[in-house]
Amino acid sequence: MPSRQKKFQFFPFLICLLIALSAGAIGGLFTSQSVDTWYKTINKPSFTPPDAVFGPVWSTLFIMMGIASYLVWRRRKKVFGYSWAVVVYVLQLILNVMWSFLFFYQQQLGLAVVEVGVFLLTIIINAFIFYRISKVAGLLFIPYILWVGFASYLTYSIFILN
Numbered sequence: 001m002p003s004r005q006k007k008f009q010f011f012p013f014l015i016c017l018l019i020a021l022s023a024g025a026i027g028g029l030f031t032s033q034s035v036d037t038w039y040k041t042i043n044k045p046s047f048t049p050p051d052a053v054f055g056p057v058w059s060t061l062f063i064m065m066g067i068a069s070y071l072v073w074r075r076r077k078k079v080f081g082y083s084w085a086v087v088v089y090v091l092q093l094i095l096n097v098m099w100s101f102l103f104f105y106q107q108q109l110g111l112a113v114v115e116v117g118v119f120l121l122t123i124i125i126n127a128f129i130f131y132r133i134s135k136v137a138g139l140l141f142i143p144y145i146l147w148v149g150f151a152s153y154l155t156y157s158i159f160i161l162n
Helices: 010-032 051-074 082-105 109-133 135-139 142-161
Strands: none
Touching: 010 051, 010 082, 051 082, 051 109, 051 135, 051 142, 082 109, 082 142, 109 135, 109 142
């Protein structure tokens, strides 16, 4: 007998999206403090994307995180390790916000370099944990890993140039 697909649940889906987007909004508040002032004055490598790229990319990534977390939430009663998945997911969201705080708000480039390395490792761990619960959820983290990998190199490059 084929397994029955679980019905889409709008409110849990919305909550998962709002949690992810809230982390993005908090990070955005820290970023907005200096993106038009301090950030414009520092030396940046030639491969730095235009400022207009960051908002749409990050928004898309936070939406993908929210979808992934919903897919994992749907399987919470069927898998071992759901609590661990939630802990790592929340940790990477906190580290996401912390990078914005350290880099833009505190302008602590050296600390931001160290933090973004821990942040990237946490995202990779999160992706593996999510993948074990829902393959699609894990795969949704691949663009996030790639972007934060790039952001790590960009952060390091800015640190070196300044």
